[in-house]
Amino acid sequence: MINSKNPRTLAAEIITEALHDGQPLMATVRKKAKTMSSQDASFLKELVNGILRHKLYLEGIVDAFVEKPFKAKNIKVKYAIMAGLYQLAFLNTPHHAAVNETVKAVGELGFDTLKGLTNAVMHGYLRKKGELEQQLNKSYETRYSFPQWLITDIKAAYGKSLGTVLENLNRHPPLTVRVNTAKCPIDEYIKLLSDNGLTGTPVPKVPCALVITPPVNTEKLPLFDSGAVFIQDAAAQQAAIFLDPQPGDIILDACAAPGGKTTHILELCPDVKDLVAMDLDEGRLMRVRENLQRLRLKAKVVSADASSEDHSWSPYSAYDRILLDAPCSATGVIRRHPDIKWLRTPDEIKSIVKLQRQILENMWQMLKPGGIMLYATCSIEPEENTLQIKNFLSEHSDAELIPLTAEETAENPGLQILPGLDDMDGFFYAKMKKNC
Structure with missing residues (x-):
């Protein structure tokens, strides 16, 4: 009714x-x-x-x-x-x-x-x-309708870009999809969109991403049911690209729900030896299973606490690559979730930073010597991002920064994508290698 x-x-x-x-x-x-x-x-x-x-x-x-x-x-x-x-x-x-x-x-x-x-x-x-x-x-x-504490934080971090950042966080987000080019080449999918009265615009430096205009429901996206496309912001799509999975790898996707990055890793490298998708929230893990099923992909899905030192949940003692999509303030995706402005507090961010560090330390123990960890958040708060990784590197002699940009150093690590850049969400990435 x-x-x-x-x-x-x-x-x-x-x-x-x-x-x-x-x-x-x-x-x-x-x-x-x-x-x-x-x-x-x-x-x-x-x-x-x-x-x-x-x-x-x-x-x-x-x-x-x-x-x-x-x-x-x-x-x-x-x-x-x-x-x-x-x-x-x-x-x-x-x-x-x-x-x-x-x-x-x-x-x-x-x-x-x-x-x-x-x-x-x-x-x-x-x-x-x-x-x-x-x-x-x-x-x-x-x-711009932002709480003063958050304005102060953003101004301290990004100075003269304050107005631009606030404005971009208030914009309507685009509909961005990830195309599985093994099932449908990008050019062919753009033509399919055109045949259905839609436009697909490629995103610079993200080869499988298309911004769809006008935005439509999933049932109107060509090949959605066949698993050829997945709704995912272009900034988030870079996680699997930066992780760079290789044939034979055993990979852990920590804090994996709802499974966008899990499925992308498998699409990029179907020949990984195994992938474990882990998350604390059993309800959200249902989404991981549903997405794997729709995209016709396979992974081990387990419910566990990434901050716990009890690793009995893990089918492997160590991993070649770990994607740590850490819990965060989600301040980089306010345009998609505007309630974040009013629900987050400075004290909560302090608690998040502490939890991130606990998970980072714990996951580092599960990484093989010579292994790769990609740390990711959808935050624009330096405490959760650059400062978090800077402190970690300074305290771990076996951690080596693998720069994603020419500007990165151990004192200023990671790639911060600000909201609105190429119409993407705000995201942070830092890549590290575990030396023997």
């Missing part, structure tokens, strides 16, 4: 559940979108992501017209109003439609007494739009 609930109503409920009740954002969106028409489901996702991308900007508008802050019992109303304001400020929705539907959504949430307030805020914004825009664009915090 199609859900006839106003998407603005659902958006307010979803954001409340994500920011105040600890519910996973995208899982909640998918759950509620299942019973909606495809058009309404797409609109719901647009509203949820848009409100979270521009949260402080939209709250600034609300605060200009509402004297008393919303309480926990009616916080959904605030998010419903922000959904309407997002339509007016960023989607150019016809004024009457945005106002009327937002007022209707507030009633649907059970707050008929606040319909008048909702109407007043919406019309107030339309009257003072220019003035409010000028005021809210004065500070980075409201202009």
Whole structure:
């Protein structure tokens, strides 16, 4: 049965559940979108992501017209109003439609007494739009809607690139796929896309990556069911390329879920001796198994804690190559998960850095002498990336940096991909060899 609930109503409920009740954002969106028409489901996702991308900007508008802050019992109303304001400020929705539907959504949430307030805020914004825009664009915090601590971190790390980084993290992410060229050469797949009214644009230096326009659902991607394509950002696709698997290797993909990098390793080198895909979350490992099955690939999938010194889960005592896609703040993929802005804290990042180091130390023990480790994160925080590897190298005489760029040194190791470069997510890679 199609859900006839106003998407603005659902958006307010979803954001409340994500920011105040600890519910996973995208899982909640998918759950509620299942019973909606495809058009309404797409609109719901647009509203949820848009409100979270521009949260402080939209709250600034609300605060200009509402004297008393919303309480926990009616916080959904605030998010419903922000959904309407997002339509007016960023989607150019016809004024009457945005106002009327937002007022209707507030009633649907059970707050008929606040319909008048909702109407007043919406019309107030339309009257003072220019003035409010000028005021809210004065500070980075409201202009780009980022918490001040994260702005400070990014400025300290990237200086004059601050505005560009923030802007790119707020952009809509592209639909990027990885093409298994053994099943379909890139040129042929680009032609298949064209035959289906789609455009595939190659990504520089990532030979199997194509950005698809316009974005479509997986069922509209040619050869998706046959396993010839996999949805994966071009930055993430570089993990398997940098790892450079070789025939006969025994490989560990640590923290492997949902399996994008696992499957890519097997596509690049079908003649590896074995690949073990390990992750702590048994639920997420189901995705690894599903992806392996769809792409018709085989690996050993095990549930284990990468930070534990108990290695009884491992079918091998040591590995030729280890891909450590470490737990991280995910600040490099905020454009795909805008709730990260509001859920991360400085203290949490400190805890993440500590956990990363524990896992790094533990996985290093499982690497054969002469073996290769590729450390990866989808973060742009130096503490999780360059500084993490710099400290590790300084404390391990058997660790040798294998530069991925000409600029790398032991004092400044790794490749940091900033969000937006060639339309990629933010990622970090560092490659090391274990000497005898």
